[in-house]
Amino acid sequence: MNKDSKIFVAGHRGLVGSAILEHLEQDGFTNIITKTHQELDLTNQSATADFFKKETLEYVFLAAAKVGGIQANNNYRADFIYQNLMIQNNVIHQSYLNKVKKLLFLGSTCIYPKNVPQPMKEESLLTDTLEYTNEPYAIAKIAGIKMCESYNLQYNTNFISVMPTNLYGPNDNFDLEKSHVLPALIRKIYLAKMLSESNYETVIKDLNVNTIEEAKDYLSSFGISENSVEIWGSGTPKREFLWSEDMAEACIFIMQNLNFEDTYINSDKQIRNTHINIGSGKEVSIKQLAEAIKNTIGFQGDLVFNSDKPNGTLRKLTDVSKLNNLGWKHTVELEEGINKLYNWYINKHNKTVKA
Numbered sequence: 001m002n003k004d005s006k007i008f009v010a011g012h013r014g015l016v017g018s019a020i021l022e023h024l025e026q027d028g029f030t031n032i033i034t035k036t037h038q039e040l041d042l043t044n045q046s047a048t049a050d051f052f053k054k055e056t057l058e059y060v061f062l063a064a065a066k067v068g069g070i071q072a073n074n075n076y077r078a079d080f081i082y083q084n085l086m087i088q089n090n091v092i093h094q095s096y097l098n099k100v101k102k103l104l105f106l107g108s109t110c111i112y113p114k115n116v117p118q119p120m121k122e123e124s125l126l127t128d129t130l131e132y133t134n135e136p137y138a139i140a141k142i143a144g145i146k147m148c149e150s151y152n153l154q155y156n157t158n159f160i161s162v163m164p165t166n167l168y169g170p171n172d173n174f175d176l177e178k179s180h181v182l183p184a185l186i187r188k189i190y191l192a193k194m195l196s197e198s199n200y201e202t203v204i205k206d207l208n209v210n211t212i213e214e215a216k217d218y219l220s221s222f223g224i225s226e227n228s229v230e231i232w233g234s235g236t237p238k239r240e241f242l243w244s245e246d247m248a249e250a251c252i253f254i255m256q257n258l259n260f261e262d263t264y265i266n267s268d269k270q271i272r273n274t275h276i277n278i279g280s281g282k283e284v285s286i287k288q289l290a291e292a293i294k295n296t297i298g299f300q301g302d303l304v305f306n307s308d309k310p311n312g313t314l315r316k317l318t319d320v321s322k323l324n325n326l327g328w329k330h331t332v333e334l335e336e337g338i339n340k341l342y343n344w345y346i347n348k349h350n351k352t353v354k355a
Contacts (some may be wrong), residue, residue: 001029001059001256008033008057010042010091011064016106018171019248020061027252033057042205043052052094060103061251062091062144066137066213067108070232070312072178073134081136088144092159096151103159104255105148107141109240109277109318110134111163119281119319122273131313145275152260153271155231160260162251165279165318168337168343169244174272176222181286182241185293186231191219193299195226228302232309235287240279240317243332243340250278253328262326278328289334296338 001007007024011017012034024032033055042048042064048242066083073080088105095103112120113128125145130138141163148159153258172183179187187206194202216225223230254276263274284292290303320329332340 003028004031005029005058006031006033006056007059007061008055009061009063010035010087011062012063013171014063014067015167015169015172015244016247016251017061017063019169019244020063020251020295021044023245023248023252042090043083045086045090048094049097052098057095057098058101059255060091060095060100061255062088062105064091065106067173067180068178069180069184070133071309073137074132074310080134081140081336084137084140085143088140088147092144092151094145094158095159096155100260101158103148103157104160104251105159106251107144107161107163107275108137109163109165109279109316110138110313111142111145112316114313118315119317120273120277121319122277122322125273125275133310133312135221145197149272149274152274158260160258160263161275163275163277163318164247164250164252165240165242165277165316167221167242167244167247168331168341170245170341170348172244172341174345181239182289182293182338183345185229185231185290185339186297186338186345188222188224189290189293189297190342190345192224192226192229192301193297195224196299198300223304223306226301228304229290229299229308230304231286231290231310233286234307235290235303235305236285237311237313238283238315238317239284239289240281240283241289241334241337242278242280242330243337246280246330246332247278250323250328250330254323254326258326276323276326277318277320277325279297279320280334281288281318281320281324282334283315283317284334292335293338293342296342 009021012021061280114131116124139257145161148161151157173179174183
């Protein structure tokens, strides 16, 4: 990419897209195109086609997606598979039709089977059954990988798929029902601490409600009180986390330095599993994560693990040797990242957050 290359960041308001946009701007790229969902609905085929024809884009970061935690994935199964498939189909196909030089498609490590050997290698894709709770989302992302591979092989496009581990960072989603585990725990434990300190004005503002009684009733539905915070599952599952700005750096590194042919070993065998894992290669249990967040925030109450709720996959550690060997490695460790995100939430997100 040149500094004046025409670059489209799809999903620039999301966790990953906003980090990619910020890094591109910091790196001096001057011709970046962004569209809000209101300005361009990427699930709309004709609107997406018109946009691509008008803009003559050179590079595309496809970070737009419907995402959520285990509860949202399980409750809104149809929404997750439909919206993600539509976004991917429209953007990837229009990138081919309009001769985009390179596209980077962002998926998720939930594409791997539930009982995959750890750490998860790229070649483990489609070797066993997926985790049930996020199966629709995972199938959509697998379709995106195969779409990129297929267009590359049939049409000689240059579309690369990357599979990030669990991400967290600025502009994260802190919705108590729909967010991923790390930002959800930050908000839950923070609100519990505010209740324990009788800081009711902050709680009311955070939840955008009228009274503390209304706030307490709402929070109790999520197992949040001044004395304790309920956490789904046993706390034993392990997860890997990556700071979103590290992820953005990895995406720009790949866009700048790699092509499709760099993602596989050239041979007479079938070409598959060309996607690239992006992660830290380190894992922590949900219990350890919750304790670390509790210590960072300074909450003195209890963490209550509800084993009647689903655990999800017991381990999800990525093998990042492929990307490390290609020249990139993460820099922000989890303890530092938790502190950074907590401070970001207090200083910025809490000004406008809604339940």
